[in-house]
Amino acid sequence: MAARPRAWALMLAAALLLALLPGCERADDAPLAPSGRPESLVIALTPYAGAAPAFVALAEGFFEREGLTVTVQRHPSGKAALDAVLEGKADLATVAELPVALAAVRGHPVTILATLSTQSDHAIVGRTDLGVGSPESLKGKRIGVSAGTSGDFMLDVMLVRQRLSRADVRVVDRKPQELAGALASGEVDAIATWEPYIDDARRQLGDRAAVFPSDGVYDSSFNLAALRRFALQRGETARRVLAALQRAEQLLARDPAACEPIVARSLGKAPGETRQLLARSRFALTLEQHLLVVLEDEGRWALKNRVATAAQAPNFLDAVYLDGLAAVKPRAVTIIR
Template sequence: MQTEIGTSKHQRFIRIGAVILSVFVLIGVVFFATKQGANLDVPAIRIAVSKTPLSAPVFIADEMGFFDEYCSEVELIEVVGGRRSFEKMASGQADFATSSDSVIVYKSFARSDFVTLASFVHADNDVKFITREDMSLVQGKDFRYRKIAVTKGTASEYFLSTYLALEGVDRSEVTLVDTPPDKIPDVLASGEVDAIAPWEPYGYKTVQLLKGTANVLPTKNLYSLSFNLIGSKSNVQSQPQKAECVLHALSDAIDYISGNHSKTQEVIGRRLNLENDFIFWIWPDYIFKLSLNRSLIMGLQSQAEWVVQSGVIKDRGVPDFKEVVNPTPLAKVKPEAVSLLIQRSLSAVSEN
């Protein structure tokens, strides 16, 4: 009798233990699903990412596994320059791209089948104007009738044009030489051009290449560029969960960057094969923040008006940038990062 009672108690303990274990397993499954953002069904994602420290949030999200927490699979397609990144996205080789605001402006004159989903960094000293000391070119008027290397259709061209305009030099008075960003240091060193307008890290590489003979003109605060996440309009509309999971990861990456400067700099230096001295030199110029606000629209508008007035693009009106901005994914991921004015003025975008 006592044996039967003992056996019965033992069986009850086993059943209770099994129930408790099941509860903990269920809690774990729910937690895991929540942590994953229920995005295990999100298709594989390809991001064309420009190989610049401006893309740091994307590299950190990849390095630290933040993409894995929200997306099923993310592949980074590394390219040189935001223009090439955009072209990868536009051709269907990538779902998203990282590009500067200037690339958005230039591309908007020809197409409106893409959308800007968020800005994730701003910099007021990333593009520079560099010549050689032996040329004695120190102010705007000295550059009349000179050859200047830029990467056309990017922040490089807009930056140089802004500088020339402020110095009272017309674009027609200089010869612009369209040069791939990674070749810009070489054309100045070889004497093929008299000056260059590179973005980083090619400004730093130019200074290193010229070994003390580079003259970097003081242009800080002349132009504040933003780097942005861009996607195909149809892709974002049909599969918004792709954009949302990427934005979740970028948000976590930016939070990580703000509290781990040394580790972030080490990762970016290693991923882009950059010297520590360069990382330390440029880092204070960067402000990492996920946003989509009215200042972006105003900046795009201002650049577009300049493009039209200067004749860089002829026979075109200023694009309607409301057509290439979609605040809906970011508003779902991080509502406080989206300006209320943007949400109201662009409500039609999310309805299309």
């Protein structure tokens, strides 16, 4: 009979060892939902492949398993989603880093809870029949852009690469979903935008489209953001949201084919097109030092170009909330406090 207690002790030790191994923060079949009534929150989502972890978490019930009841708002851009948070209409937003940088410069107490994905999916799309056949041919052209978005920042970066500035082009402000139509109608000669609007423009123009990707010039991140008071007052809620998103990240890595239909429905795209969009994104919940560097660069750009005004640049450490992700995925937090 002495062998049985020893066997149980060995099994217990093995289980504890597995729980401590890297990548074993949570088991997929572990009970997650806390006791008590579900907590409600509103997430402002964007029809963008970079938000795929949120789409998957919703469809697979990962938020519910964390004791959360989520109401979804749909917005055409991350900037619009973040505006909903700033106006008190939503608790969380999926958004690129630039609108967060601009909001911080303007004095709004915004903070990023985690980066969901990074991608190289921005580009300038021009019409060859209107004289846009190369990046240097943008001089003197009308360029459509959504002011205050990552496309706005990317346009300046691309112009600088050609030794041009905004004074050398005519910028036309349009909503993200209006850009492809403005280019097709001839209202503008080129647009600076991101997927899926690049594909929309290419599809409408056919062989008249000239596409200049931002690869190697600008890579964007897509993030989960909130007001700072949400992170400070509802820290446990933030942790549960991130735990649900981590499970979605793991499913995207383990079984991308199962996630494609979920994302396709969320984007309103065909499965094949969705597969291409997902392939351009790298999904991993992180808070990396590079994010802080990019926020600071974008803050300086905004002040220099009067995209936003302030007496001085903010401390962008206030624009990232480390404790939530550190509790769920500690090795993913590399920002130096």
